[in-house]
Amino acid sequence: MTINTNLQGDTGNAIEQFNQQDKEIFQWTKQWYPVAVVNFLDPSRPHAIQLLGKDLVLWRDSFSKWSCFEDSCPHRLVPLSEGRVESDGTLLCAYHAWRFDSQGNCVSIPQSKDRQTSSQHCSNSKSCAVTYPTQERQGLLWVWAESGSQAQLESQLRTPRIIPELEDISDKIVHLFWNIRDLPYGWDFFMENVADPAHVPVSHHGLVGNRYQDANYYDMLCIKQMSTQEGFSFEITPTAPTIEQAVHDFQPPCHMRIVSTSVDGGKLILALYASPTRPGWCRHIGCQVLVKNEAGKMPKGLGIFGLPMPTWLGHVLSSLFLHQDMVFLHYQQTTLAKHHNRRWLDTVYTPNPQDKMVITFRQWLEKKAGGSIPWASGCNPNLSLEELEKQKLFDVWTTHTQNCQVCQDALKNIKRLYISAYGLAVIFLCLAVIVDARAIAVKAALAVVKQMSTPLLTVFPPTGFWWALGGAALFAVVGYLFQKLSRLFYVYEFEHSHND
Structure with missing residues (x-):
């Protein structure tokens, strides 16, 4: 067997460099982010997305492989997301009809003098689209936040923050529908919110709990110490009488795993993802996973969302839940921005133990992750932090329906x-x-x-x-x-x- 020593050397250098970075500050761009639910995408057209302030485009070729490019044609920099997916499985720029394969290679420049000239132009690296590594796991499309050959190597060294239970083929595991929504508040405020179970019976009164009866005392105990790559986790104590254990586990950069174990052994797992799209916005993807106990009894899901229902109805009803704290989080974000970069801990008053995980999250962001998200070059971090009119926060079409083929149908x-x-x-x-x-x-x-x-x-x-x-x-x-x-x-x- 012949070994490519150059490739082996490149891989070794990538691993060494990658591990060295892992010991230092959190590397935001060297991560997998879930950006779409595959079954909700229309494969007949390209889809514009954003990640860490970068404009990207998703599209599927004739082999059913999804690719991610920088949303900019190398010819004249127009958006490739305004193009077309052709019958031959190429992405066509609708400005001058340049075509690209799934690897980003330009395969056709029709304005060339002849085929030979076209081939010469296409062989020039400047004609290639900028590509990002992608993979499909558990029904989600994941994108690595860097491009280039080095990114291809590094992306293979890290596993996305998947849900372990969904890797187990068992009739005890019930996976409820995925939901996806672009939210008008930042990634950090999303994570802060889902690290705060105390708000649930109050903000979500009538759906999950009662603001007058369930806003009770509890403590939060750290059961996984803070680390750069693995985050941290907390256990709630005491729990409800029917719950044996409730754990919130933050797994950077984008996953909050919430597991409630019933006294009879059943589990409710809330798998919540949030990918930072642009300043002041994030893309949330989430689902519930129900694990039956040894007797085969199904645990209760989250409110009405644990009931059997078609996916589109679950998406429509999710607004009942998401909009109950959306206004809080949007204006919390804009209020903090007015304090001109004051430390979060110096701005808020958090005297109760229910805020322990929120405080730890803000400390992780400050001490382990550089204090803020390193947005792409040219992306103004203050551009999207302006206050929106309250009514605009409740927009469902732009933030979900127009990008969900299931809901459009x-x-x-x-x-x-x-x-x-x-x-x-x-x-x-x-x-x-x-x-x-x-x-x-x-x-x-x-x-x-x-x-x-x-x-x-x-x-x-x-x-x-x-x-x-x-x-x-x-x-x-x-x-x-x-x-x-x-x-x-x-x-x-x-x-x-x-x-x-």
Whole structure:
């Protein structure tokens, strides 16, 4: 067997350099980030995304392989996300029709003088798109945050923050639907929020807990000490009577794993991911994993979201939960920004033990990870920290639906249903009028023949009229409800003052 000594040397250097960096400050760009749920993507077109302030594009070739490029054509720097995925499995820039394969190689420049000239231009490294390593794991598309040959080597040395239970093929493991949403607050505020179980019964009153009964005392005990690469974890004590153990485990850069173990042995695992997209925003991907106990009993899920439901309905209903603390986190972020880079611990007042994990998270960010996210060159860290109008925070279309093929398909079907229901309501109403008019005409004719003097206004409509009128009302109500449901794909507004 022949060994490529140059490649072996490159790999050895990459491992040595990678391990050396692992001992120092957290390397934000040398990490895997989940950026999409594969089944929610439309493979027929490219998708623009952002990661660490970089503009990127995802697309799938004819071999069903997803690739990630810098969202910039090397020709004239226009967005490749505005291009097309062609039938031959190449990505076409819609400005001048340059084509790229999944490795980023330019394979066609149609404005060239002839094929030979085109081939010469394509062989120039300047014609190549900038590529980023990708992989599919557990239904998610992961992107390594650096490009280049060195990044390809380094990306193979680290495993994404996957969910171990999903690697086990067992009927005891139940994986509920993935949800994805772009949120108008930063990665750090997302992680701070999910490290804070004390807010759950208060902010999510009515869905998970009761603000008046469940805002109780508990302590948080550190069970995994802070480290640069492995984060830290805390256990809640005491827990609810039905819970034996509850653990929050922060796994940098993007994963918060929350495990609640029931006294009967069942487990509820909340797998929460947040990838920093641009300043003031993050992309959240999450799911629930239910682990049955030895007797095969299923644990309860998180509120109504543990019930069996189609994926699109879970996505629509997620707004009920996400929007309950969205306003808090957005304005918390902008308020802190007004303090002009004062230390977080110097700005807040945290006297109770429930804040231990939040404090530890902020210490990890400050001591182990450079204090903030190193956004891409040219990305203004203050650009997206401006306060948005409150109503704009509740936008569902831009932050989810337009990028989710499952929800777009469901929305089309719901629109067909409410249009059909309104159409049937009109038909039944017309039928009621016809039935009533015929009855009046018949009775009027009988009155003339029998020379009756009974006023027609006293004639009671026939049974068929009422059935038709009831059908019209029923279909009108059904159409209204479907139309109201479709509204949730666009916007869902929430006020705590109305949540009794």
